[in-house]
Amino acid sequence: AQKITQTQPGMFVQEKEAVTLDCTYDTSDQSYGLFWYKQPSSGEMIFLIYQGSYDEQNATEGRYSLNFQKARKSANLVISASQLGDSAMYFCAMREGQLYSGAGSYQLTFGKGTKLSVIP
Amino acid sequence: DSGVTQTPKHLITATGQRVTLRCSPRSGDLSVYWYQQSLDQGLQFLIQYYNGEERAKGNILERFSAQQFPDLHSELNLSSLELGDSALYFCASSAYEGHGYTFGSGTRLTVV
Numbered sequence: 001a002q003k004i005t006q007t008q009p010g011m012f013v014q015e016k017e018a019v020t021l022d023c024t025y026d027t028s029d030q031s032y033g034l035f036w037y038k039q040p041s042s043g044e045m046i047f048l049i050y051q052g053s054y055d056e057q058n059a060t061e062g063r064y065s066l067n068f069q070k071a072r073k074s075a076n077l078v079i080s081a082s083q084l085g086d087s088a089m090y091f092c093a094m095r096e097g098q099l100y101s102g103a104g105s106y107q108l109t110f111g112k113g114t115k116l117s118v119i120p
Numbered sequence: 121d122s123g124v125t126q127t128p129k130h131l132i133t134a135t136g137q138r139v140t141l142r143c144s145p146r147s148g149d150l151s152v153y154w155y156q157q158s159l160d161q162g163l164q165f166l167i168q169y170y171n172g173e174e175r176a177k178g179n180i181l182e183r184f185s186a187q188q189f190p191d192l193h194s195e196l197n198l199s200s201l202e203l204g205d206s207a208l209y210f211c212a213s214s215a216y217e218g219h220g221y222t223f224g225s226g227t228r229l230t231v232v
Contacts, residue, residue, distance in 0.1 A: 045223035110163035
């Protein structure tokens with residue numbers, strides 16, 4: 001089974017509107033972290049937002065917020081007031097394992113991504 | 121500038137050749153992770169080093185190897201290159217394992 005599933009290969013959103021990018025995950029660990037990255041056409045990977053499995057509040061970073069529903073194992077990214085510069089690939093990723101336990105390698109597992117296009 | 125430096129940015133080489141990709145992590149970061157991004161496989165974890173020691177291996181081919189040097193920079197060596205090795209190779213670093221991954225801008229490898 002895939003550990004990270006992004007079911008939307010492509011999305012369109014009107015400029016200034018909000019958009020939600022879906023991400024579901026699969027892990028048996030109690031401690032894990034969820035990340036969203038943006039990859040513009042230039043190729044670099046830009047960190048957007050992080051949610052820890054024990055965080056009680058949904059993470060927010062400027063126009064980005066993470067809708068974390070632990071029981072449903074979903075971590076959707078919400079982008080408010082979309083801008084043309086938001087057009088890019090968006091990747092959801094997960095880090096598994098208890099931090100600072102020395103037991104894990106903590107690599108990120110990525111989903112296949114969602115291509116977001118913002119329409120003027 | 122993310123603080124993680126990858127060189128070269130672009131590399132074109134022939135099948136059967138060997139190349140070395142270099143990564144300088146963000147100042148103070150002890151962990152280095154290598155990822156491969158290809159159209160068919162997506163982003164795949166290859167290998168991780170922590171303070172000079174190999175910590176974990178992912179989907180890394182036997183033709184590939186890596187190391188982290190005392191100054192914490194890392195090199196990924198790819199040998200006997202095949203057309204399918206064409207991809208974008210990323211290095212990421214983190215100060216503490218599991219936190220604050222910062223990615224470099226990647227090395228785009230084209231094997232012809």
